[in-house]
């Protein structure tokens with residue numbers, strides 16, 4: 001008789017697994033800090049290039065350091081030929097996050113990869129700069145290939161966000177749109193030990209390469225409970241565009257036990273500080289069109305919060321993915337590229353965490369992550385199953 005055991009998984013909630021000097025979240029007060037700087041100040045005064053430097057190097061750059069960093073990123077935007085050749089062979093309907101995850105290891109097959117068995121901090125930093133430069137190119141080039149459009153060369157006169165939109169859309173964006181995307185990139189750049197960052201750190205703790213870590217992080221980010229939620233939010237908004245009874249739809253979704261995408265957060269319990277920036281941005285962008293996404297989002301949010309409150313779940317509130325999806329849509333970013341755009345930003349945080357993990361102690365050696373599981377023997381008790389030969393089963 002098979003015994004059925006209910007498997008528990010705490011998702012490591014509340015467990016501190018390492019020290020980190022990269023970011024800080026107060027989930028009760030809704031505070032997010034990168035390297036000591038509040039996200040509000042970074043949005044107001046910084047750029048994604050400067051924020052990436054801050055995350056990687058730990059301090060704000062001098063003008064000369066920022067200029068040199070920006071020039072290095074610009075110089076590395078072009079993709080190696082073998083990556084583009086490979087992409088041309090891949091199925092055009094592949095999921096963009098799979099394409100990204102498959103492409104990152106291909107970037108390590110060039111001279112900028114880490115050499116030797118032991119990681120070298122200088123080389124890891126160079127590789128990180130290369131990944132920050134090339135992730136946007138991977139997304140844009142893949143989109144051009146899959147839609148049968150010519151691949152566009154990066155434009156050294158354009159800043160990071162503007163160049164991405166140019167390579168993706170073949171049209172130079174206006175300053176305001178490029179600036180808004182740059183702010184989105186700042187807002188998504190790091191978030192302590194979220195699932196994808198933890199995946200990256202876990203992988204490199206085995207002394208696997210930075211590319212292996214980023215590739216793993218991309219896999220983790222693609223999931224609907226994590227970065228994949230922004231794509232699902234946009235699909236929901238489009239589905240509800242002509243739905244007269246949005247409140248009824250939301251109620252049905254929750255009654256069936258389905259999760260409402262873009263709602264809830266593992267850490268923020270009183271609100272996600274990034275949401276207000278994105279909502280304001282979305283409303284501003286929408287003024288140029290016929291306003292609808294903000295209104296639909298508000299109805300979904302209002303209906304959901306009322307129903308969550310009835311269940312006593314007052315901590316389930318809109319998260320960054322709820323608010324970013326309409327913003328990206330209004331920028332002309334295809335729905336299935338919304339999670340890749342998240343990755344273009346988060347790669348800065350991943351690389352900072354990977355480097356922190358790789359050089360975790362004075363010897364520069366990471367502690368291998370190796371947690372334990374409670375063995376519960378799902379089918380026949382924890383021990384003592386009798387092996388039955390195949391022909392007698």
Ligand SMILES: CC(=O)SCCNC(=O)CCNC(=O)[C@H](O)C(C)(C)COP(=O)(O)OP(=O)(O)OC[C@H]1O[C@@H](n2cnc3c(N)ncnc32)[C@H](O)[C@@H]1OP(=O)(O)O
Nearest residue numbers: 224225226227229258259260261262263264265266319321
């Ligand atoms: C960039 C990011 O990764 S932000 C998160 C993006 N993900 C999403 O938007 C997906 C939807 N949200 C969720 O699935 C969750 O809120 C998570 C995974 C993000 C965080 O969840 P946690 O706070 O750790 O809570 P957990 O998953 O344990 O859920 C607690 C309870 O709230 C419910 N709940 C949480 N979020 C939602 C939601 N969005 N819709 C419906 N119910 C929800 C759960 O079903 C659970 O109910 P139960 O106790 O009756 O079983």
Ligand SMILES: O=C([O-])CC(=O)C(=O)O
Nearest residue numbers: 191193194195266267320
């Ligand atoms: O921190 C998390 O759990 C999810 C995440 O990456 C984010 O909100 O940016």
